[in-house]
Every structure is written in C-alpha cells, then in structure tokens.
Amino acid sequence: MEHQTQNQKQENLKICQSCGMPMQAEQYGTNQDGSSNDKYCCYCFKDGEFAQKCTVEEMVEFCAPFEVEGGRAKTKEEAKKMLMAYFPTLERWKVKA
Ligand SMILES: [Zn+2]
Numbered sequence: 001m002e003h004q005t006q007n008q009k010q011e012n013l014k015i016c017q018s019c020g021m022p023m024q025a026e027q028y029g030t031n032q033d034g035s036s037n038d039k040y041c042c043y044c045f046k047d048g049e050f051a052q053k054c055t056v057e058e059m060v061e062f063c064a065p066f067e068v069e070g071g072r073a074k075t076k077e078e079a080k081k082m083l084m085a086y087f088p089t090l091e092r093w094k095v096k097a
Pocket residue numbers: 016017018019020021040041042043044045
C-alpha cells in the first residue's frame with residue numbers, strides 16, 4: 001500500500017455506479033446534506049438526487065461518443081454495444097430480481 005505507483009492508484013479509483021467513470025475524490029457526488037457520495041460522480045449525483053433522470057439506454061446514448069473519443073471503441077455503435085453490456089453491472093442499473 002505504501003509504495004503505490006500512479007498506475008496502481010488509477011486502478012483503485014472508485015467507479016461511478018451510474019456512468020462508469022473512474023472518479024477522483026473531487027469528482028464524488030454529493031448527498032442532500034452536502035457530504036460526498038463516493039458511489040456516484042458529481043455529474044450523475046448532486047444534492048442527493050440523480051442529475052439526469054434517464055433510462056440506461058439514454059445513458060448509453062449519452063456516454064457512447066466519449067468512448068469513441070477516448071479510443072475505447074471505434075464507432076458509436078460499437079461503444080453502445082459495449083456500454084449496454086457494461087452498465088447493467090453497475091449499481092444504478094442492476095436489474096432487481
Ligand atoms: Zn457518473
């Protein structure tokens with residue numbers, strides 16, 4: 001733990017359970033009482049509420065261009081397919097049995 005490299009730190013970042021973004025501490029969302037919420041990022045969760053009240057499909061549509069931009073997918077279609085497989089593993093989108 002005491003000899004963490006920059007890379008290991010990256011891997012230990014918390015992932016926003018709504019959009020899948022790795023978060024730095026200053027990107028944590030906020031609860032209603034102003035405390036920070038490390039489950040969701042500040043873009044998704046603000047003052048105890050989701051910033052976008054959207055469906056998982058809408059979230060995929062919104063995030064897909066960033067995946068292409070970041071080089072994680074070649075086309076928007078490929079990005080959407082990837083995110084549609086990934087997002088349902090996140091807490092916000094988990095299908096409740
Ligand atoms: Zn988020």
